[in-house]
Amino acid sequence: EASGPAERSDPAVRVEDLRVEYGSTTALDGVDVTVEEGEFFTLVGPSGCGKTTTLRCLAGFEEPTAGSIHIAGESMAGVPPESRGIGVVFQSYALFPHMSVGENVAYGLRFSGPPEGTTKHERVEELLELVDLPGFADRDPDTLSGGQQQRVALARALAPEPRLLLLDEPMSALDARLRERLRVQVREIQRELGITTVYVTHDQEEALSVSDRVAVVDGGRIEQVGRPRELYDAPATRFVAEFLGDNNVFAGSVVAGGDRVRDAAAARDDGGDPLRLRVDGGGTLPLPSDVAEDARDGDRLVVCVRPERIRVHASGDGDREGERAGDRVGGNGGTGRGTGADPDGALLATTVESTEFLGDATRLHCDWNGVAVTVRTDGSRSFDVGEPVTLGVDRADVRVVERS
Numbered sequence: 001e002a003s004g005p006a007e008r009s010d011p012a013v014r015v016e017d018l019r020v021e022y023g024s025t026t027a028l029d030g031v032d033v034t035v036e037e038g039e040f041f042t043l044v045g046p047s048g049c050g051k052t053t054t055l056r057c058l059a060g061f062e063e064p065t066a067g068s069i070h071i072a073g074e075s076m077a078g079v080p081p082e083s084r085g086i087g088v089v090f091q092s093y094a095l096f097p098h099m100s101v102g103e104n105v106a107y108g109l110r111f112s113g114p115p116e117g118t119t120k121h122e123r124v125e126e127l128l129e130l131v132d133l134p135g136f137a138d139r140d141p142d143t144l145s146g147g148q149q150q151r152v153a154l155a156r157a158l159a160p161e162p163r164l165l166l167l168d169e170p171m172s173a174l175d176a177r178l179r180e181r182l183r184v185q186v187r188e189i190q191r192e193l194g195i196t197t198v199y200v201t202h203d204q205e206e207a208l209s210v211s212d213r214v215a216v217v218d219g220g221r222i223e224q225v226g227r228p229r230e231l232y233d234a235p236a237t238r239f240v241a242e243f244l245g246d247n248n249v250f251a252g253s254v255v256a257g258g259d260r261v262r263d264a265a266a267a268r269d270d271g272g273d274p275l276r277l278r279v280d281g282g283g284t285l286p287l288p289s290d291v292a293e294d295a296r297d298g299d300r301l302v303v304c305v306r307p308e309r310i311r312v313h314a315s316g317d318g319d320r321e322g323e324r325a326g327d328r329v330g331g332n333g334g335t336g337r338g339t340g341a342d343p344d345g346a347l348l349a350t351t352v353e354s355t356e357f358l359g360d361a362t363r364l365h366c367d368w369n370g371v372a373v374t375v376r377t378d379g380s381r382s383f384d385v386g387e388p389v390t391l392g393v394d395r396a397d398v399r400v401v402e403r404s
């Protein structure tokens with residue numbers, strides 16, 4: 001089905017069971033990825049996880065040990081890089097220093113020539129316009145800033161109207177502020193052209209901020225694929241939970257109903273107390289109702305709770321948590337969470353161990369009977385080191401990421 005002419009239903013890219021071995025090193029251990037037409041798709045993962053190798057296989061610079069790659073339904077087996085209709089931008093600028101900016105962009109047209117109805121000169125001007133460098137054609141690359149050089153490299157990659165754009169950490173040599181600006185520009189250009197793009201980065205924030213969908217890669221395998229919010233809110237594995245932003249990860253055993261240990265299934269059938277997790281070395285956390293389905297007393301689970309989902313208020317003022325909205329610092333930055341605390345939620349008695357002022361927020365590192373809990377508050381109230389605080393955790397914010 002896959003190697004005939006492109007059909008409407010063919011995804012822009014389909015990678016199946018891709019394997020790459022270098023001697024005894026397995027760089028890719030069976031990667032499956034589908035990228036839809038016009039998507040901005042990102043591969044994110046730690047150094048050495050196989051992101052670049054995947055991209056090199058797509059580009060045709062690397063021959064996979066096994067597996068297949070189809071672009072618009074067409075098998076790429078034996079197809080050389082220049083015949084794949086792909087534009088690539090690498091980490092290093094890789095502009096030719098002895099050529100002008102315009103000549104560098106024109107170099108991108110060496111195989112294809114300018115699109116029909118335009119001259120090479122017009123095409124170069126059009127592309128420099130697109131990357132917001134009009135009038136730069138005669139400049140030397142070394143008179144340009146790093147961000148500008150990367151935009152020239154992008155113009156050169158886009159010159160022959162590729163059907164697929166591959167970006168390998170194109171911002172990593174730039175400072176933080178420039179990187180943020182460039183990624184917004186790249187995303188705007190990508191949208192304007194509607195070009196299918198596969199982007200590689202080790203920076204989780206970058207991945208979440210620019211992508212339609214993200215694949216989290218670890219050890220030559222894809223851990224999870226999803227929209228940024230899905231991955232952030234509902235990580236499927238512990239690795240994804242910890243790699244994408246701050247997270248509290250707790251391991252423990254299932255118990256039914258707070259401190260009373262009884263049969264979990266019976267508790268559920270009674271419509272009684274919700275299941276809880278007795279965290280190793282600490283207290284208990286409530287489990288979300290969907291987990292209760294097949295959980296049994298004593299099951300081992302690993303759960304996570306995002307620091308910004310935990311509410312914090314001063315202990316010892318005698319209030320029941322949730323009754324005074326003024327105490328409800330933290331929360332989720334005003335995205336519409338109600339003020340009523342989950343009646344089945346948990347109240348954790350902790351002590352502030354250290355604080356980090358982040359400008360728009362404060363991070364508190366708390367001690368919960370010897371278990372570390374990180375909380376992100378909105379910074380409207382400051383907390384002192386050594387201060388006892390009560391943390392509120394809703395059941396719905398407890399996410400199971402491992403079962404055994």
Ligand code: ATP
Nearest residue numbers: 022025026027046047048049050051052053054202
């Ligand atoms: P980074 O973010 O550091 O670039 P990456 O996720 O892109 O990392 P890859 O460059 O794809 O990782 O490398 C995956 C694995 O394959 C690594 O363990 C790497 O050392 C190994 N590897 C890559 N290229 C080669 C090669 N030519 N010969 C031997 N091993 C290689």
